[in-house]
Amino acid sequence: MKKIFNWTNVRLIMMLCLVIFLFSFTIKRNEKRKLSKIDVVFIGKNNPFIKAETVDKLLIENMNNRLAIQKDKLDLNKLERILDSNAMIDESDVFVSIDGVLKVVVKQKTPVARVVDESESFYIDYKGSKMPLSDNFTARVPLVSGNVTSENKEKLAQLFRLIYEDEFLKKTSLEYKLCLILA
Incomplete structure (x- = not known):
């Protein structure tokens, strides 16, 4: 009869428990993280028909207390639709980086x-x-x-x-x- 209690199985179970614990810990910690700043980047060779301050102002108008909002409470699709509705913007991409920076990538119309x-x-x-x-x-x-x-x-x-x-x-x-x- 084989031994069920061998050290290889115990180590595997302990490592699995450790991975599950660390994963749940980081998820909880990341949910409580707030935005640190907003970074607006323009792509393309066009000159700026719209300023970064104007894009930032559009975001401020549609987010209550923009730097106090938690990352998981942020509706990124809504922000993209708002930016895309601007007459100077062709398309935009809004995402949050790991360090809590809201990045906005804007392509202007040509x-x-x-x-x-x-x-x-x-x-x-x-x-x-x-x-x-x-x-x-x-x-x-x-x-x-x-x-x-x-x-x-x-x-x-x-x-x-x-x-x-x-x-x-x-x-x-x-x-x-x-x-x-x-x-």
């Missing part, structure tokens, strides 16, 4: 043309949607004058995407100040 109308002025972004002018930066893009309708907006977006992607056309349009006048 303007390809500026429309000057009788009543308003705005950019057309790379995807063809409307993008408001920024107080922080003015993009050097071709100018469109006239009435942009929903019918011709997609065709204009295609044309200006083509110009934006081609280095020669891009430099030429900016150097000679390409201006398209719509009737």
Whole structure:
């Protein structure tokens, strides 16, 4: 008859108990940890149409007492939806690092043309949607004058995407100040 009580089995059971204890201890400890700071990072080669302070302000408005909130009580999907609803932001990614830093990675929209109308002025972004002018930066893009309708907006977006992607056309349009006048 074999011995059930051998030291190998005892050591394995003790190590398993130790791992379970440490895992539960770290989970409890991590749940009580609060955010230490907010870090906003912009990706892409665009100049800042929106400042990090503006992104931080959007987050402050939607979080009560932002640095006193616990990490597990934070709704990251809601914060991403709020940031993505901003007219200057193409997409964002919000996550919390191990050390309690709320990291916000922001990709801004890329303007390809500026429309000057009788009543308003705005950019057309790379995807063809409307993008408001920024107080922080003015993009050097071709100018469109006239009435942009929903019918011709997609065709204009295609044309200006083509110009934006081609280095020669891009430099030429900016150097000679390409201006398209719509009737």
